[in-house]
Amino acid sequence: MTHQRTVLITLGVMMSLFMASMESTVIATAMPSIVRDLGDITGFSWVFAIYMLTSTTAGPIFGRLSDLFGRRPVYLTAIAIFSLGSLGCGLAATMPQLIMARALQGLGAGGLLPLAFIIVGDIFTLEQRAKVQGLFSGVWGVSSVIGPLIGGFLVDQISWHWVFWINLPPAAIAAALVWIAWRDPVRVAGTRPPIDYAGAALLSVGVVLLLLGLNEPTSLRGIALLSAAAATLALLVMVELRAPAPILPVRLLRERMFAVACLHGILAGGVLFGSMNYVPLFAQGVLGASATAAGTTLTPMMLGWVFTSIIGGRLLLRFSYRSLVIWGMIIFVVGALMMARLRPEMSQPELAAALGLMGIGMGASIPSFLIAVQSTVVRSVLGAATASLQFARTIGGTIGVAALGTLLTNRLATELAMRGLQPDAIPVDALLGEGATTVVLAGEPRLALAAALATVFTVPLIFALAALAVTFFAPAHSPDDLRRKREYADSMAAAPQQAGAD
Known part of the structure; x- marks a missing residue:
């Protein structure tokens, strides 16, 4: 891969990493304005929780799909889902609509976050990766810190809708850079293993049950959810040990x-x-x-x-x-x-x-x-x-x-x-x-x-x-x-x- 292509891909991936990691914190300072406009304060916590649920679940799935289908199509799919979720969040007229859009946004972020580091592992040698990986970790850290500051500025100067819409221009630029510069290696015909649908389903259900149960671990409902999560994840391990291309590489x-x-x-x-x-x-x-x-x-x-x-x-x-x-x-x-x-x-x-x-x-x-x-x-x-x-x-x-x-x-x-x-x-x-x-x-x-x-x-x-x-x-x-x-x-x-x- 040429130096020019490497630079373009790095810029695009860093932009998407910044957006996806910032979005987990940028909304904090906007929530009072959102609740004031949309009402329904009972859904307040779900705006944060649903993003964590979908992004956590999606990470291993997107990572494995990128092994099977190539980095570029899976990355572009993730950034498209993230952009669609960001657009929907800004257009939401009710709290349930916002929560549904945040779920979509988290799904896309769950792909962008691991793919940023996966692509670094692909395009750089060990020496280069040792230097660049730190920069990517720095982007993650900086975006987490300044997220609330950016959110506060947008809410005060424009409106809370732009806390989400601000993602759209850089997402389009990042997608264009990766589309133009990235080239997946040619695969030998017939070498792609089948998709691990059972593993993806069990992982999704198990993680959701686990995260819901951890919200109330001492209640009867929480104990039931955690027990169900343990059983589901144990079944997941059994399935992944037999799968040709497991979602989780057990x-x-x-x-x-x-x-x-x-x-x-x-x-x-x-x-x-x-x-x-x-x-x-x-x-x-x-x-x-x-x-x-x-x-x-x-x-x-x-x-x-x-x-x-x-x-x-x-x-x-x-x-x-x-x-x-x-x-x-x-x-x-x-x-x-x-x-x-x-x-x-x-x-x-x-x-x-x-x-x-x-x-x-x-x-x-x-x-x-x-x-x-x-x-x-x-x-x-x-x-x-x-x-x-x-x-x-x-x-x-x-x-x-x-x-x-x-x-x-x-x-x-x-x-x-x-x-x-x-x-x-x-x-x-x-x-x-x-x-x-x-x-x-x-x-x-x-x-x-x-x-x-x-x-x-x-x-x-x-x-x-x-x-x-x-x-x-x-x-x-x-x-x-x-x-x-x-x-x-x-x-x-x-x-x-x-x-x-x-």
Whole structure:
């Protein structure tokens, strides 16, 4: 592939990655205006939840389809679905219409997010990928941080509809760039395996049941949903082990590199997303920050992630990826340890330092594992393997958020009761999540919230220590070893196809 084509594809894919990742946060500041115009506040949470449901489910499916049908048609399909969903969101006249359009938008985003990293794995060598992958991780981090700022500007200066319509011009440009520049390799006739419809259906049902159950894990309904999810996902594993081209490459778990990377993703995702969800609550409820300031508390984490992702790729070319991952996780654990020592007198600089260290750890470990996996798996399953790593982090994050939420609810009730206060003494809903408002806490309620959160953040520390332990099981390879293993795997996979063609 020529340098010019590579540049065009990179620009297009980076634009789509920015849009898809930003859309998960940009809507937060627009929701008050949307509810005011459309009414039906009961559907408020579903505007966020449906996007997460469809994007999480779609990721592994799009990744595998790109292995079977080529990157370009699947990428263009994903960006078309995302654009159609964005258009529908802006045109929505009722809350149900908005929720349906958000489901479509999330479906497209679920394809764009993994395909960005899959395409990087296709068009760049190991040396190039080590440098470029950090930039892509940086795009993801920056878009997550500035999403609410862009949403607030559009709502204040134009209207909430443009929070969605702003995606349309760059989506068209990104699609045009990839359409013009990308060329999928020619496939040998008759080599495409059948689509794994059963696996796709079971994955979709299992993930939806899991995410719904995690919203209320201690209720009877939640337990029933989680039980059904466990049964569905167990059946999924059985089906995938027999499928010629499984949606989830379960057989790859026999390879130590892939298995360790997925387990690390689950554990690290639990820490990362759990922290991101509850740190603003501490900043506002305990430190007394405004709702706006609390929303920017996570900036040091994202900046640390972006900076380390960029330089980490270059370090990967000089040191073993395993060394980089281990040192990154040690730094991550230090940050998690500082977070576990939350206290009312903790200063903003201390909190920023803890989050910055966690971001540095993530920036060193996550891209390194991704590059290592992409360098060792057979190219025919590169899409499925890449999407599965992102899927592991997302599922781990969802489990982490749910587990911390349940622990917070129980611990906060205990702390309030010890102080003779009622459970509604702290309006947690007003302090947490999208549309958080400024609520000033003082005295016993503030101390109760601080004590409850201190207990809550011991769980991410345990997850972080487990993630560090897991990294020691990763196989030790230098970049040259990774390249040779990839070339050998590709040659072995191509041999049967060449024999069939002859």
